[in-house]
Amino acid sequence: MLAEVQADELVSVDDLIPDQAAEFVSQLSTVEPLPPDDDEMIEDETSENLVEDDSDRSRPVRENGSIYFGECRLLNWTTTAKGGMKADLAILDCPADAVHPFKGLLCGKQNGQRLRVWFGELADTDVPMQVNYQGEALLLRWSDDSVNGMNTQVMLDDGPDGVKGTHPFTGLPIGRVEGHRMKMAVWAINDDESVIDPRKVKRKVPFYQKPETTQAHLLSRRPRFISYVKRHERRLTRGQEIRADITIAPDEYIAEALYAILGITSRSELGDENAVGREARRRWSSLVGEYFDDFYGRR
Structure with missing residues (x-):
């Protein structure tokens, strides 16, 4: 668990995120205690059934338990009465041979993984960073292929912890080349809004890989x-x-x-x-x- 990771293995968040975001990030520094590992937990829902996979310990423990911290590109954003406020994003700070940071997480409006997200403008370290959005979101889907790279789609929360009526990315350029670049930090959270240790997030394995x-x-x-x-x-x-x-x-x-x-x-x-x-x-x-x-x- 995070508390057991040596201090020299962690990167100071304040070195990475300017002061304007530091207070927000500091609220997420407490990670819930890890329960004992189950031998195997099985959900029998569909023909491509999924089971929890806690075997992957190769993923780095990021600052304050984030699943991803780095640059992203705004591919598209939409706002509809039925679909809510969505954002399509390209993940930029991952090596070509890296695993998608959201791989295996539950997706969709009904069962998608709850997230706490933070988006800020790129800036020099001595310039205060403009925060575009900070609050909760729902993971709708993710993808990774040789043509388009690592992408993800999230639905921004329009409740008290989310946006206030207007899509936060209104007016920003979109697209695979000209899309707006931002800093993004993502944490997986429980229903009680506590942060989940990234090593204990329920990552799923397709049927044929079992x-x-x-x-x-x-x-x-x-x-x-x-x-x-x-x-x-x-x-x-x-x-x-x-x-x-x-x-x-x-x-x-x-x-x-x-x-x-x-x-x-x-x-x-x-x-x-x-x-x-x-x-x-x-x-x-x-x-x-x-x-x-x-x-x-x-x-």
Whole structure:
């Protein structure tokens, strides 16, 4: 946690942000205590299910717990009655081989990660910095590709901690080349507005990047997957009889069926580095591909 990081590993915020922003930043210096790590937390919502990934400790602990501090470019801004006040931004202070600072964070108007953000004009250190916006925001989306680089879209809060009726970027130039450049600082926050240690922010892993054992655990809980296996049981099991009754004990049925399909006696064998494990993973990959092709109507 931040309190455990040696002082020489942290950069003084006052060296980076002029005095006008220092008071705002100092309010965020207290990071909530870190809870004990869970073995694994699983959310079973969609076919591309996501789980918490606390394994990435390579991300730097930035000043006062910020997820990102650096320059950005204003690509676009909009204000609508339905969509609220949005800002599209290009992130500029990240190396070409760096991970997007928002990678894996929840996005969207319903479940997007709550943020505390600060935008200020670029200025010499001896010139007071003009603050364009400071308050709360919601992460709507992020992207990273070889053509457009690292981008993100946020919705600015129009409540008491947000803007006051007019979009703060009104009148600023937009665009990928001519867009206005600013300093940006971003913190992830809880519902109680406390700052989250960036190493403990819930970052999500796509389904296909999870271990096969986790994939099997997730899909085995989905009625549609169980029904798919039942419909194709004879072909998938190569005629092997499944004794468990799907109508009485679907959990037992899918476990027995997967053992027959994959040639294993336990799901844990999917992670084994031997001939059985490798063959089981090959068969699992084929089964998952078939299932999602059927799910999305590709076959």
